Amino acid sequence: MSTPDDLFGPDNLPYGLFTTADDPGHRRVGVRYGARVLDAGAAAAAHGSPHAELLRQPSLNPLMAAGRHVWQAVRGALRSWLTDEAHREATERHLIPLDEVTLHLPFEVADYVDFYASEHHATNVGRIFRPDGDALTPNWKHLPIGYHGRAGTVVVSGTPVVRPQGQRKPPSEPLPLFGPSQRLDIEAEVGFVVGTPSAQGTAVGLPDFRDHVFGVTLLNDWSARDLQAWEYVPLGPFLGKSFATSVSPWITPLEALDAARVAPPSRDFPLLPYLDDSADGIAPGGLDLRITVRLNGHTIAEPPFSAMYWTAAQQLAHMTVNGASLRTGDLYGSGTVSGPEHSQRGCLLELTWGGREPLVLPDGKRAFLEDGDEVSLSAWAPGPGDTRIGLGDVTGRVAPPR
Numbered sequence: 395m396s397t398p399d400d401l402f403g404p405d406n407l408p409y410g411l412f413t414t415a416d417d418p419g420h421r422r423v424g425v426r427y428g429a430r431v432l433d434a435g436a437a438a439a440a441h442g443s444p445h446a447e448l449l450r451q452p453s454l455n456p457l458m459a460a461g462r463h464v465w466q467a468v469r470g471a472l473r474s475w476l477t478d479e480a481h482r483e484a485t486e487r488h489l490i491p492l493d494e495v496t497l498h499l500p501f502e503v504a505d506y507v508d509f510y511a512s513e514h515h516a517t518n519v520g521r522i523f524r525p526d527g528d529a530l531t532p533n534w535k536h537l538p539i540g541y542h543g544r545a546g547t548v549v550v551s552g553t554p555v556v557r558p559q560g561q562r563k564p565p566s567e568p569l570p571l572f573g574p575s576q577r578l579d580i581e582a583e584v585g586f587v588v589g590t591p592s593a594q595g596t597a598v599g600l601p602d603f604r605d606h607v608f609g610v611t612l613l614n615d616w617s618a619r620d621l622q623a624w625e626y627v628p629l630g631p632f633l634g635k636s637f638a639t640s641v642s643p644w645i646t647p648l649e650a651l652d653a654a655r656v657a658p659p660s661r662d663f664p665l666l667p668y669l670d671d672s673a674d675g676i677a678p679g680g681l682d683l684r685i686t687v688r689l690n691g692h693t694i695a696e697p698p699f700s701a702m703y704w705t706a707a708q709q710l711a712h713m714t715v716n717g718a719s720l721r722t723g724d725l726y727g728s729g730t731v732s733g734p735e736h737s738q739r740g741c742l743l744e745l746t747w748g749g750r751e752p753l754v755l756p757d758g759k760r761a762f763l764e765d766g767d768e769v770s771l772s773a774w775a776p777g778p779g780d781t782r783i784g785l786g787d788v789t790g791r792v793a794p795p796r
């Protein structure tokens with residue numbers, strides 16, 4: 395079986411949804427183990443597990459809705475089926491090589507929202523988009539800013555991304571133009587997937603984060619910067635971001651990232667009590683996740699998630715503080731992950747400073763994405779002992795406009 399230094403060893407065990415060529419209509423819950431996928435429902439049935447029905451559903455939603463105690467029990471059982479000498483033989487026949495499965499969007503996305511939580515990203519974007527104003531708006535260090543995205547256009551890794559068309563207004567033009575985006579970009583982000591719902595009229599406080607968030611996935615918030623720059627005032631991103639958002643097919647359980655928890659950067663202002671994570675008894679909310687962004691196979695950035703100013707727990711607390719409810723399948727993006735260094739910027743807008751300083755790659759210069767370009771995000775975090783926890787890659791190729 396897999397070795398302890400594998401990114402997908404027994405301390406990781408991310409969930410996905412797969413089909414095989416001989417049974418293409420039958421979606422099954424899978425658990426990645428090394429370079430193989432465990433058919434979780436079949437393994438659970440073989441081991442007489444009380445959770446077999448939950449794992450035999452054609453989506454992760456029922457497991458996600460079952461709550462943290464069930465997540466912990468299932469995870470413990472999976473680990474034992476994969477690693478205990480007594481169980482391994484019965485488990486082995488339900489492991490399928492990764493290259494023999496097709497992976498699908500693993501859950502039904504309910505609402506999708508996206509935040510703006512990297513101080514480095516927000517400062518850079520503010521300078522590029524609003525050179526005459528303050529880089530950060532007055533609210534930025536008091537609340538995690540976010541916007542509502544389009545849940546129905548969240549797609550699984552590997553889905554082509556058709557170049558969006560729309561309005562743009564270059565400064566030199568008196569009136570807006572229509573056509574394919576000339577400034578198609580990526581945003582390297584981490585997505586958080588809600589399992590346990592909450593009731594409308596109630597707030598989910600910082601200590602309850604782990605009861606509600608099922609897991610973590612890599613997310614690419616494709617962004618058409620020319621559409622965005624023209625449309626966003628005063629209500630925020632709309633068509634410049636709603637055409638596609640890609641996620642990894644693998645959802646890593648939050649518990650697998652326990653060894654990666656770190657304190658977030660120190661805060662410049664005292665926070666209101668519902669956001670104050672300096673209080674006693676609140677676990678550190680940052681995550682030491684190291685992301686790599688590749689364009690056509692070349693590494694173009696290595697954004698550090700540990701540099702994010704706002705944590706996922708604060709984002710969840712903020713988005714429910716007004717009494718808005720959570721549904722199973724809600725997805726929220728961290729916001730573009732950028733660190734202080736040039737090589738740590740999580741989008742082309744920042745890496746090329748608005749297109750003015752193109753990247754020089756072995757196969758040519760790039761300010762923004764061209765048709766046929768492929769972008770891939772990968773990430774790992776420290777696991778228990780010397781192990782590493784990998785997040786599943788998220789990849790997408792730009793297709794010409796239709």
Ligand SMILES: O=C(O)/C=C/C(=O)CC(=O)CC(=O)O
Nearest residue numbers: 508509510511519581729730
């Ligand atoms: O500052 C702006 O006007 C634009 C911000 C964004 O691009 C929104 C966004 O998706 C935020 C993020 O990913 O951090």
Ligand SMILES: [Ca+2]
Nearest residue numbers: 508581615730
């Ligand atoms: Ca974004």
Ligand SMILES: [Mg+2]
Nearest residue numbers: 615635638639
């Ligand atoms: Mg998007």
